[in-house]
Amino acid sequence: MRNSIAVIDYGMGNLRSVSKALEHVAPGAEVSVTSDPEVVRKAERVVFPGQGAMPDCMREMDGRGLRPALIEAARTKPFLGICIGLQMLFERSEEGDTPGLGVLPGSVKRFPPPEMQAAPGGRLKVPHMGWNEVMQAEPHPLWRGIADANRFYFVHSFYVEAGTPELVAGYSVYAFPFTCAVARDNIFAVQFHPEKSQSAGLALLANFVSWNP
């Protein structure tokens, strides 16, 4: 059976990179960039990316009627959240004090300016932009073949604070350790951009495409 992957399009930013990277690692897969809830329901796997501000992302997502299909997918099939797609899975974000989908317990916080100013080793800029090390908190099929502390590409000003420590699959350090990957059952979600993280990112996407949780 053909591996069908729905990349959720709710009008926020560049999805070409995500779909091209998936096509690159899974030439036989059927990758569709879609805002149609029916296509999401029928897909075997769902990738939930996101860019921009969380209030806009939530509004655009709801404006396309995607919420029920997304919540169902996050309960039933291999589901990969990326960047804002990770943040939207949580209960609430400080960005515009926005409620998220509440699929996972926890909240989204801004990198606090005082801590950034007084960071050990010198002042840190926000957004956190560039290649940082990702420490694997637990073994997971999506980490297969990827070295612990491998660097991935980040660009974000907010980070998630998981409500339970069992959710944390990976973390990075920027002034302090923060959660950059979460996993629960069929959900894996990352703050970094695998589609922009060269060979390690492509390896993670390849692992997702063949993942059977």
Next chain:
Amino acid sequence: MGLAKRVIPCLDVTRGRVVKGVNFVGLRDAGDPVEIAHRYDDQGADELTFLDITASSDERDMILHIIEAVAAQVFIPLTVGGGVRKVEDVRRLLNAGADKVSINTSAVQNPQLVADASSRYGAQCIVVAIDAKRVDPKGDAKRVDPKGDEKRIDPQSDAGAEPRWEVYTHGGRNPTGLDVLAWARRMQTLGAGEILLTSMDRDGTKSGFDLALTRAVADAVDVPVIASGGVGNLEHLAAGILEGRADAVLAASIFHYGEYSVRQAKELMASRGIEVRL
């Protein structure tokens, strides 16, 4: 260990080819964009910046095809600048596969463009490029010292006079009267997620970044700063980070003609104690 400092090769593009100006006159053809992007990716480039130097607007769409072709094969962040005038231009570049769009002259002509593009697509994809030129407080005057040696006034060593820089547009041709530090802060407030800072005094000279400029801007804003203009050797890149306090360094010619590879640049930087992705 944490976030790595970035090394960003810059590719000047026109009519579908990568070029690099030589001695400010003729353009030397340096090759196919996809091939060059691949080469830099293999060498460990952290991002790529494409600067569209096409003058006529009817040839502007060629950059979209280049970005589409590169983004389908090279999976690192891509920034595109040159000729971005409207939010629609930003949208088309992002849809073609750019991750960030760099705005320069249009930001001066219409600062609202930065605010509109940032609120629509997020600060993370809006880079404001600033071309800066040092303001000599005594004009072009030369000072004759008691021993009779003629030397140019260095505004930095001029006691009491803080160095100042002015924003230029149109590829460094037009002065704007804007102070670079104030402008950088204003752009951050309007929604720039990053500043690409080029010294017009150093660009093309191979004598190194204007480190005082770089440091002044890096200290003035909370967003990352990319140092650009003047790189002639690998020590210059390290100095941009260590003395200029830049978050990233951008260079064109030293990488284009095989003088140095990106990997050599990173190895040198690592040997100077800079955290890089190797």
